[in-house]
Amino acid sequence: MSTSVLTAVAWPYANGPRHIGHVSGFGVPSDVFSRYQRMAGNRVLMVSGTDEHGTPITVQADNEGLTPQQTADKYTRQIDEDLRGLGLSYDLFTRTSTGNHAEVTQQIFLALNRNGYVVPKTTRGAISPSTGRTLPDRYVEGTCPICGYEFARGDQCDNCGNQLDAAELINPHSRINGETPKFVETEHYFLDLPAFTKTLGDWLSTKNDWRPNVLNFTKNLIDDMRPRPITRDLDWGVKIPLDGWRDQSMKRFYVWFDAVIGYFSASVEWARRTGNPDAWQEWWNNADARSYYFMGKDNITFHAQIWPALLLGHNGEGDHGGQAGKYGKLHLPDEIVSSEFLTMSGSKFSTSRGTVIYVHDFLREFGPDALRYFISVAGPETQDTDFTWDEFVRRTNFELANEWGNLVNRSISMAHKNVGAIPRPDAPTAADEELKELSRKAFDVAGAHLGRSRFKAAASEAMRVVTAANRYLSDQEPWKLKDDPARRDSVLHTALQVVSDANTLLTPFLPHSAQKVHEALGGTGVWAAQPELQEVEDLDIPGRINPILTGDYAGEQAKWESRPIEVGRPLQKPTPLFTKLDPGLGETGPDWAPIVK
Numbered sequence: 001m002s003t004s005v006l007t008a009v010a011w012p013y014a015n016g017p018r019h020i021g022h023v024s025g026f027g028v029p030s031d032v033f034s035r036y037q038r039m040a041g042n043r044v045l046m047v048s049g050t051d052e053h054g055t056p057i058t059v060q061a062d063n064e065g066l067t068p069q070q071t072a073d074k075y076t077r078q079i080d081e082d083l084r085g086l087g088l089s090y091d092l093f094t095r096t097s098t099g100n101h102a103e104v105t106q107q108i109f110l111a112l113n114r115n116g117y118v119v120p121k122t123t124r125g126a127i128s129p130s131t132g133r134t135l136p137d138r139y140v141e142g143t144c145p146i147c148g149y150e151f152a153r154g155d156q157c158d159n160c161g162n163q164l165d166a167a168e169l170i171n172p173h174s175r176i177n178g179e180t181p182k183f184v185e186t187e188h189y190f191l192d193l194p195a196f197t198k199t200l201g202d203w204l205s206t207k208n209d210w211r212p213n214v215l216n217f218t219k220n221l222i223d224d225m226r227p228r229p230i231t232r233d234l235d236w237g238v239k240i241p242l243d244g245w246r247d248q249s250m251k252r253f254y255v256w257f258d259a260v261i262g263y264f265s266a267s268v269e270w271a272r273r274t275g276n277p278d279a280w281q282e283w284w285n286n287a288d289a290r291s292y293y294f295m296g297k298d299n300i301t302f303h304a305q306i307w308p309a310l311l312l313g314h315n316g317e318g319d320h321g322g323q324a325g326k327y328g329k330l331h332l333p334d335e336i337v338s339s340e341f342l343t344m345s346g347s348k349f350s351t352s353r354g355t356v357i358y359v360h361d362f363l364r365e366f367g368p369d370a371l372r373y374f375i376s377v378a379g380p381e382t383q384d385t386d387f388t389w390d391e392f393v394r395r396t397n398f399e400l401a402n403e404w405g406n407l408v409n410r411s412i413s414m415a416h417k418n419v420g421a422i423p424r425p426d427a428p429t430a431a432d433e434e435l436k437e438l439s440r441k442a443f444d445v446a447g448a449h450l451g452r453s454r455f456k457a458a459a460s461e462a463m464r465v466v467t468a469a470n471r472y473l474s475d476q477e478p479w480k481l482k483d484d485p486a487r488r489d490s491v492l493h494t495a496l497q498v499v500s501d502a503n504t505l506l507t508p509f510l511p512h513s514a515q516k517v518h519e520a521l522g523g524t525g526v527w528a529a530q531p532e533l534q535e536v537e538d539l540d541i542p543g544r545i546n547p548i549l550t551g552d553y554a555g556e557q558a559k560w561e562s563r564p565i566e567v568g569r570p571l572q573k574p575t576p577l578f579t580k581l582d583p584g585l586g587e588t589g590p591d592w593a594p595i596v597k
Contacts, residue, residue, distance in 0.1 A: 002041050003290055006283040006331075007034045008263040009048035009088075010295035010303075011096070014075040015060045018082045019356045020371065020387065021349035024342040025296030028375040029455060031088045033292065033337070035508040035528070036450040036458075038089075038553055039560040045283050047266035049094035050076040053237035054255030055136045059176060068236040072097055080547050082359040084533050086368050087511050092270040093531075093549035096238075096262055099540025100272065104265035105258045106241040108314050109230075111325025112191070113242070117313035118230065121190045124167045125233055126154065126181035128174060134233035134250070135166075135174055135181050142169030158298070161217065163226055189240070190227035191257075196309040197225060198319050203308060203332065211382070213297060214336045218304040228306070230257040260307040263293070264330065272539055273550075285328050292453070294337045304336045337453045340380035342387055344594070355594055357387070365590055369510040370396050370578065376455045376509050389593070390586035397580045404466050404506070405577040407473070411495040412520050414478060416571045422496055422522065423489035424567045432494040435472050439465050439501040440562045446505055447560055455509075462505035469498040493565070496521065500565050507558045513577045514558070522569035529553045 010026035012018055018027075026048075034046045052072035061071040076095055083093060094101070112118045126135035137154030144152035145168050149159035154166025166172060167183050174181055201222050207215060230253060231240055237252030245251050264284065271279035283289045293303045309318070315329045316322030341348055344355045362371055374395055379385060415423055425432070442465050449458035473495055481488035500521055507514040511528035518527035531551040538544035 002043055003288070004282050004286055005034075005037045005042045005044045006263075006267070006289060006291040007037070007044060007046040008291060008293045008333075009046065009090075010293075010299055011048055011051035011259050011262050012079055013056065014050040014052045014072045014079060014095070015056050016075055016351060017078045018359045019349050019351070020359060020362055020375075021342045021344075021356075022296075023082075023086060023359055023371075024375045024379045025339040026294050027083060027086060027088055028372050028379070029337065029339060029381075029453065030292075030294035031086070032372070032376060032455055032508040033294070033450065033453055034089055035511060036447070036560065039504075039507065039558050040447060040451075041559070043282070044091070044553070045267060045270065045280075046089060046091050047093070047263060047270060048090060049092075049096060049262055049266055050079055051255065051259045051262070052076065052095055052097045053252070053258060055134075055139055055232075055234060058234070058236050059139075069097065077547050078360075080533055080549055082363075084531050084549055085363045086359065086372065087528075087530050088549070089511075089529065089531055089551055089553055090549045091551070091553070092266050092273070094262075094266050094269055095546060096258060096265075098265075098269065098538055098546060099544075100269045100538075101258070101262060101265040102238045103540065104268055105238045105253060105261045107326045108261050108264070108310060109253070109257075110241060111314040111316075112310065113189075114325070115313055115316050115318065115322030116320065117192050117195055117309075117318055117322070118189045119192055119227065120187055121227065121229075122185055122187050123165070123229065124183040125186040125188075126166045126172070126174075127184055128176070129179060129182050130177065135176070136232055136234070136254075137164075137166045137229075139175045140166040140169060140172050140181055141175050142172035145170055156301070161221065161301070162224070163228060186233055188229045188231040188233075191230050191306070191309065191313075192227050193225040193306075193309060194227065195320060196312055196318050197222060199312055199317060200225075200305065200309060203312075204304075207335075210336060211338060213340070213382075214300055214304055214338045217297075217300050221301065221305050225305075230254050256302060256306070257310075260302050260310065263307075264327070269539065273536070281328075284330050286331065289331055290334045291331055292335045292337055293333050295339075297338045297340050300336065300338050303333065303338075308332050335453070340382065340384045342375075342380045343384050344387055346386060357593055361590075361592055365592075366396070366581075367512070369513045370400060372511075373400060373459070373509055377459045379455075381454075381456055388586075389589040393581045393583060393586040396578060397583070399463060400578040401576075401580045403463065403470060404502070407466055407470050407495075407502070408499055408517055408520065408577055409574050410473065411469075411492065411499050412571055412574045415492045415496060416573050418485075418492070419489065419571075421571055422565050422567050422569045423493050425490040425493040426486040428490055428494065431472065431476065432490060435468060435494060435498055438468055439498045442501070442505055443560060443562060450508065459506075459509055462502060462509075465498060465502050465505065469495060469502065472498075493567070497562075497565050501562045504558055504560065504562070516575075516577060518558075520572045520574040521565065522571050525556060527558050529557060
């Protein structure tokens with residue numbers, strides 16, 4: 001039975017191109033998962049977009065002499081190209097500066113306000129003495145008053161995880177220019193998080209199958225929740241839709257508030273663009289739907305605590321009840337798939353420190369599938385993982401080129417040379433049947449792993465089949481069976497059947513090369529659809545043109561099953577799937593890359 005599956009992917013911030021640390025957390029895992037779910041017959045909606053509001057955009061705009069909108073436009077298109085190049089199969093990758101997103105954000109807020117889950121509060125805000133502009137909490141840094149961590153932000157300490165106010169920091173200073181901020185009184189709306197203590201706690205108690213890092217971190221936050229500001233003194237962002245607020249030039253929603261709402265607003269926009277504006281309800285008003293949220297571990301708070309609170313508040317299901325808002329009862333997250341950090345020399349990727357490998361550079365040099373595979377099998381799925389060129393070269397050469405690429409090449413080449421088509425099997429032996437049975441069983445094993453976002457285990461199961469097939473060919477030696485063409489053809493048919501199976505098993509990880517293998521086996525049509533970058537008019541802002549990623553992932557494409565290969569189907573002479581890399585590359589990497597030891 002088909003299930004409606006929402007893949008909600010973290011929104012990359014539109015202040016620069018993406019590096020491989022970013023896509024190891026939100027990008028590749030979400031696409032591997034979505035491609036598998038589609039192949040398994042489920043109805044997938046994969047949505048995200050660029051996060052474009054907030055102070056970082058205004059700071060970047062000032063540095064480049066651009067407006068915030070121009071800055072967002074510039075980097076959104078770069079990010080779109082990076083994600084398209086990786087083959088991330090979004091149904092819609094949009095942006096937060098659309099008219100649709102503003103409307104949905106305002107409607108969620110109005111429902112929260114009617115139900116009493118947001119309250120106005122006078123607080124002390126940080127001002128830059130030299131410019132007179134507001135300093136958002138994230139741009140104030142100092143010592144945490146709770147744990148003593150010296151680099152705590154004004155909204156949260158990344159060391160102890162506690163929510164903070166910038167005015168509470170010891171020795172606060174601006175992250176922009178180092179000056180000591182001035183604190184002045186200002187009025188803002190706050191999300192009344194304590195009003196969700198019981199309902200959030202009860203909801204979390206049902207999530208015992210979540211990744212331990214997510215569950216443990218979130219449960220620790222429930223015990224000490226405080227109201228959290230959802231508006232800022234800023235002139236770039238979504239306006240507050242209340243009398244006395246909507247016309248104020250320096251009052252906007254805090255960027256984190258409207259960004260998490262983007263998962264829902266992108267679903268609404270996707271539905272509107274399909275011509276069926278209510279289509280989003282299949283994923284959001286359907287109790288049987290399943291929703292999975294993909295991000296790095298630094299975003300757990302927003303997805304496992306704050307976003308569920310916003311949904312509960314809109315639904316009128318917080319601790320003091322209420323009425324459901326405009327969109328009805330919205331579905332809460334079923335699973336938070338949080339990755340750890342991909343690091344370099346033990347430290348997080350950092351553009352400012354020069355420890356960064358940009359996605360577009362990597363794709364230009366090595367193509368998408370080698371990076372997708374590395375992230376899947378050697379990435380930070382459950383713990384921080386150091387990227388090294390040596391490990392990348394080893395994985396590419398020995399697993400992709402020697403194991404998988406060699407199996408495809410020699411199997412198809414021998415069959416092409418001797419028969420020209422998929423040969424007919426004759427009197428299969430126990431060895432033949434044993435290998436095919438191993439291959440068939442791998443679908444259940446790898447599928448179970450992929451359904452739980454255990455990507456390393458799933459890829460390892462697929463490669464176990466590849467290794468067994470290579471061993472089988474070495475043992476059977478079909479190249480020596482010139483005098484026994486019937487047995488030779490049986491061996492080659494078995495090998496090609498397992499190549500076909502292994503290609504299916506590897507399709508979520510290696511969609512670009514999977515298409516090539518499909519065609520080399522005589523297949524036609526699209527096997528693994530790729531996203532398209534389109535320029536479309538904003539649905540609500542006349543004359544505004546937005547880039548989006550979308551695609552057609554339905555139809556007769558790869559299915560998650562072993563399909564018997566067709567005897568007599570003509571074969572193409574294969575070309576190498578993966579080029580072996582110079583082992584010397586493992587020492588320092590390409591000339592354009594920072595040195596990683």
